[in-house]
Amino acid sequence: MTRLRINQMANKYLNHDMISLHTELPEFPDGRISLLYTVLSHQPGAASQKELLSLVTSLVQMGLDTHDLVDNKPSSAKSGLLGMRAQQLKVLAGDYFSSRFYHLLSQAGQIDMIRHLSEAVCNINRIKMNLYGKMKQMKLNADEYLHYGAELKSGLFLSFTGFMSGLYERLWPELVERFSRCEVLLQELHKIENSNSLNDSWGVWHIMQEGTEEDRQTVVNHGEDSNILNNMVKKYEIADKLGSLLQQSTDQLQAVLQRLQSDKLIRELQPLIEPFLQATGQHRTTALKELG
Template sequence: MNRVRISQMANKYMNHEMISLHTELPEFPDGRISLLYSVLSHQPNAVSHKELLSIVTSLVQMGLDTHDSVENALEPSDSGMRGMRAQQLKVLAGDYFSSRFYHLLSQAGQIETMRHLSEAICSINRIKMSFYGKVKQMKLNAEEYLHYGAEIKSGLFLSFTGIMSGLYERVWPELVERFSRCEVLLQELRKVEKKSSLEGSWGVWHILQEGTEEDRRLLEDRKEDYSLLLTMLHKYDVADKLGSLLRQSTSQLQALLQKLQSDKLMRELQPLIEPFLQATGQQRATVLKELG
């Protein structure tokens, strides 16, 4: 099963006319879901349920991500009935996806899996509360930002460690954490490249940690000054630093895959790593061009 096939099967359970008409859903977590599916394919205790487990995990993840996309306050451009309806539907959509997850697992008699995923959801919510608390108090550094992001992304997938066997059980937690870290770094790099969603991004925390006292004060006092933020990101070579971190994490991820000692699995997982390799290659080429 390829990545497109997994998302198509999951979409069967997510598709709802009201949701699709009035709100925009987060990006489907196809990388982590494909990673889970491929590894489960090599587990004797899980291979017969790999499709079900991959689908329900994607439903839960989409539910969590949809809830996370709900704004605490409507932007001026989203005011009025239309904006309010979109926000309400995001909440309902997240609940709807979660209900589908419970329904599918109960139908299949997978009560233990339901328990493990439910516990993972509680753990993820605790991590989010800790993260938001540190953000509010301005007590977060750049590395902690990455760590929290990877923890939140990997939380559901770590719940499957118990059904892994032998070497896979030992490698899986680090593998999914490292993969999630690469995803976070890639997202942050794309934010800088597209110059979007930069407020509260890794670059901001990096400058607040490593910048001069004057620059830190400027950034704190003029948080909504977008042109200032872009200038700061360029001054502190944020894109270059993100590219370096992504290259480092991708190399560590590849080393972990080697430990699995399966050429077949390596071939299956290689397409999942390609976006990280391509992004770092493109970013390096851009830097060299600017230096030239």
Template sequence: MNKARINQMANKYMTHDMISLHTELPEFPEGRISLLHTVLNFQPGVASQRDLLSVVTSLVQMGLDVHDTVDNSPNAGRNGLVGMRAQQLKVLAGDYFSSRFYHLLSQAGQIETIRHLSEAVCNINRIKMNLYGKMKQMKLNAEEYLHYGAEIKSGLFLSFTSFMSGLYERLWPELVERFSRCEVLLHELQKVEKMSSLDGSWGMWHILQEGTEDDRRLLSERREDQHLIKSLLNKYDVAEKLDGLLRQSTGQLQSLLQRLQSDKLLRELQPLIEPFLQATGQQRATALKELG
């Protein structure tokens, strides 16, 4: 099944007029859902349930992701009635997706899967609280930021380890964690391309960790200064360092896939790795162009 088909199946359960009209949803987690669906197809015990399991996991993930877009800052209430309703609808949308997940699995008698995914949600929320606490106290470094990001993205999918058998059971946790890390790094590269803000980015934590005292002070005081952002990104080679980290993680992911000892599975998963390979190639070309 291709990514578009999975997205189409999930949309059947996510579509709601009120949500569609008033709420912009986060990006659908196509990569991780496709990874799960493809690997489940190679597990005889659950292959027949792969469509259901992939759809409900996407619903839970979208519920978590849309809740993350709720603005809890002190300024959140200053956008008037329209802004307040938009925030409320995000909360309701996340709850709605979660209710669809429970309904589908309960109908199918998949009570144990409900337990696994619910426990995963609790663990993800715990990880998020730890991350937000460290960020608030400014006690986070760039590598920890990546680690937390990969943990959060992989949390739901790790709950399927018990559904795997043999070699797959041993390799699945590392596979989904490495894939999630690549997704985080790709997203961080895309942030650098926009150069709109360093807030909540790997680049910010890297500069706060490696930068001079003056640069750290400037970053804290003028986070929205476009000229400063571009200057600091170039000075500390943020794009090049992210590119190197993504190339490293993608190489590790490819090596891990080889250990699955299935040429057929490798061929089916290769399209999921292409965005990572293409991003590093584009980044290198951009860097060379700027040097020229």
């Protein structure tokens, strides 16, 4: 009910004919939005605004994520008119989604929330610049990659700490950060399933950190070759390592949930953790089959 409601409200802005025809959009941040909506439902001072706050946050996040899809690397395959139009529309779509949150919050008189989310966007952009700088200089390690990823996913949602009261105010930042870390790890596991998206993945940075000098040079010189990267990922057992990290992070997330001291809220949040539990279960099953 919650997810359907927020998705329906957001689709009013996301399903634009021009955007749908000429470019793709990132995945809707369903998990984090549902997390925000559900916890706000239990805050007396914010419950009445939970739909509006969840909607505008989803639009800002979609704006940021759409801008991340813009490919600034020159490519003959993308240099045609259609490719150029798709790139331009990603920029315009991201701007459009972001602008909607100003309009909706100003209409509702939520001026302070405009300031909080705007400051969060500035901080997220600063984090991105630091991340891209380290990646370009090849000074990033796997742990930092994971940390940056969780920071970028949690940035907007940490803005709502002030809306929480008592115990929730203390636990909200940890809850969001743990949840975001699980989302990053699940995303990285999905990259392994799609071998064409291994470049700039956790696995690559792990190899750059732990691999032999020969393998590190192979990644640097042939990082665009999906077959080579796929072989490297298998050699260094990246899927197993990610599965273990996700299991650990999911356990930590569940421990935070148990500290919420509300059985009702815990029950409502439990479905949001199921994708992480299923992924770790599938990972263990696959690992056992390989051992057998």
